[in-house]
Amino acid sequence: MKIGELSRRTGVSIRSLRYYEEQNLLHPERMVSGYRAYVDVDVVRVQRIQALLAAGLSTQKIERILPCMMLHRDGLRLSCADLHDDLVAERNNLLDRIATLRASVEALNAIISASPVR
Known part of the structure; x- marks a missing residue:
């Protein structure tokens, strides 16, 4: 094709x-x-x-x-089998990035909730 x-x-x-x-x-x-x-x-x-x-x-x-x-x-x-550890490390890296993004969202939520409503 x-x-x-x-x-x-x-x-x-x-x-x-x-x-x-x-x-x-x-x-x-x-x-x-x-x-x-x-x-x-x-x-x-x-x-x-x-x-x-x-x-x-x-x-x-x-x-x-x-x-x-x-x-x-x-x-x-x-x-x-040698790729297993690489994939686990990749997954753990993604989980760390997700945790960082969640912390950023929480920080923004705190700023938004402390701001006067417009």
Whole structure:
């Protein structure tokens, strides 16, 4: 399938798909005409990329994780044990950022509640 079809099937823009290729996340074949040629497996790969981006991971980390993602009967699992600690650290970093944002919201709430109503 061509890039437009992959875009339609995944809901991801053509620009993003080209970016994923630049970041070494997608590896389409090239037709003689120069057009990119994708296969059905690329639909699943793009969906996984989207899920990992939504989880807050960088494309550099996703590049390391994608080859280790395997589908099991009870969901996705990592087949590379060395990534476990990295993912735990990433999760903990996100939790720290969430705590910082919550503290900022509380500080703003205190300022707002102490301000005269306009």
